[in-house]
Amino acid sequence: MKKVLVTGGAGFIGSSFVLMLRKNRKYGVVNLDCLNYASNLMNLESLEGDPHYHFIKGGIEDAAVVRSVLERHRPAGVVNFAAETHVDRSIDSPDGFIRTNVMGTFQLLEETRLYLEKLPAAERDEFRFLHVSTDEVYGTLGPGDPAFTEKTRFAPNSPYAASKAASDHLVRAYHHTYGFPVLTTNCSNNYGPMQFPEKLIPLMVLNAMEGKALPVYGDGSNIRDWLYVEDHCEAIELVLEKGRVGETYNIGGRCERANLDIVTAICNCLDEILPGSPFRPHRSLIEFVKDRPGHDWRYAIDCSKIEAELGWRPRETLETGLLKTVKWYLNNRKWVESIKSGEYKQWIERQYGARV
Numbered sequence: 001m002k003k004v005l006v007t008g009g010a011g012f013i014g015s016s017f018v019l020m021l022r023k024n025r026k027y028g029v030v031n032l033d034c035l036n037y038a039s040n041l042m043n044l045e046s047l048e049g050d051p052h053y054h055f056i057k058g059g060i061e062d063a064a065v066v067r068s069v070l071e072r073h074r075p076a077g078v079v080n081f082a083a084e085t086h087v088d089r090s091i092d093s094p095d096g097f098i099r100t101n102v103m104g105t106f107q108l109l110e111e112t113r114l115y116l117e118k119l120p121a122a123e124r125d126e127f128r129f130l131h132v133s134t135d136e137v138y139g140t141l142g143p144g145d146p147a148f149t150e151k152t153r154f155a156p157n158s159p160y161a162a163s164k165a166a167s168d169h170l171v172r173a174y175h176h177t178y179g180f181p182v183l184t185t186n187c188s189n190n191y192g193p194m195q196f197p198e199k200l201i202p203l204m205v206l207n208a209m210e211g212k213a214l215p216v217y218g219d220g221s222n223i224r225d226w227l228y229v230e231d232h233c234e235a236i237e238l239v240l241e242k243g244r245v246g247e248t249y250n251i252g253g254r255c256e257r258a259n260l261d262i263v264t265a266i267c268n269c270l271d272e273i274l275p276g277s278p279f280r281p282h283r284s285l286i287e288f289v290k291d292r293p294g295h296d297w298r299y300a301i302d303c304s305k306i307e308a309e310l311g312w313r314p315r316e317t318l319e320t321g322l323l324k325t326v327k328w329y330l331n332n333r334k335w336v337e338s339i340k341s342g343e344y345k346q347w348i349e350r351q352y353g354a355r356v
């Protein structure tokens with residue numbers, strides 16, 4: 001069975017991808033994850049005892065670890081999810097973003113390039129390095145602007161977005177300079193089960209369930225394009241198998257919504273599922289708080305390239321995806337309690353203490 005090295009495979013999107021690959025039984029998986037605050041091995045508990053799944057604790061910025069994993073497991077491809085991803089944290093302390101997203105991607109590229117040089121030609125020809133990135137590299141849109149295409153000029157606005165843009169450029173340069181077999185995907189806002197509750201949707205679900213304030217930045221008019229995580233993972237697998245080397249593919253949910261509409265939809269969902277909740281109507285918990293500095297107003301992805309070339313379409317609508325997500329958080333209290341440790345509590349106090 002072909003093996004894929006998945007980096008950041010204990011994070012939200014990475015672990016969904018690992019579970020999907022093992023469910024389909026097409027690939028073995030080597031998961032290299034540094035186990036930072038947003039990683040969670042509970043996401044992967046169902047893989048215990050799976051002989052085609054290996055976990056290694058380590059960061060992509062550690063060249064020696066990357067080298068030994070590549071040499072020991074001889075993967076047929078790398079899918080790079082490993083990244084610091086939360087915009088608010090990048091505003092609070094950007095240094096880790098540069099270390100992981102820029103230096104880490106560089107080390108991973110460089111070690112993989114050296115590994116590839118030693119492979120027999122047939123294996124080298126089949127090898128792929130897929131870099132998972134974000135639509136935030138394109139900057140922000142106004143109300144009437146066309147959605148981001150793969151040709152939209154990069155204009156990253158937050159330290160997070162700038163660090164991902166730098167990593168995308170490195171990936172592109174490795175292809176141009178060394179003929180390194182790269183693929184890049186730029187996705188819109190993901191949501192679904194197992195997302196760390198610092199991001200909008202899980203934060204609002206958990207706060208609303210517990211009757212806490214729902215902190216909407218600014219006036220809540222900012223727009224995001226919501227993509228269900230499993231739809232995203234299916235797109236990544238397709239790009240890995242059928243994407244054209246050196247190309248970039250945008251992946252979006254074709255689902256633009258204002259933040260206030262998303263929060264209201266979550267509240268309505270909870271009102272319905274929890275008719276006996278003392279916090280109904282949950283929308284009464286909404287509070288408008290100080291805006292994020294440099295807050296991008298709108299993201300929207302034009303995903304016609306991946307639709308036309310690879311035949312991908314998102315399966316979930318926001319309504320079906322949100323319902324699944326809310327139910328997952330309600331039914332997985334053990335997971336929820338496990339992440340509400342000291343670090344999460346400290347972040348929430350630091351981030352929202354002065355805002356609300």
Ligand code: DAU
Pocket residue numbers: 085086087088133134135136187188189190198199200201203215216217218222223224259292299
């Ligand atoms: O577009 C893809 C990107 O989406 C990913 O690359 C990033 O990793 C991911 O964090 C996300 O960035 P956003 O900044 O759009 O996601 P976040 O969930 O932090 O916020 C979504 C929107 O909700 C944004 O306009 C800010 C707003 N927001 C967020 C939080 C956490 C609030 O109004 N209140 C909040 O408490």
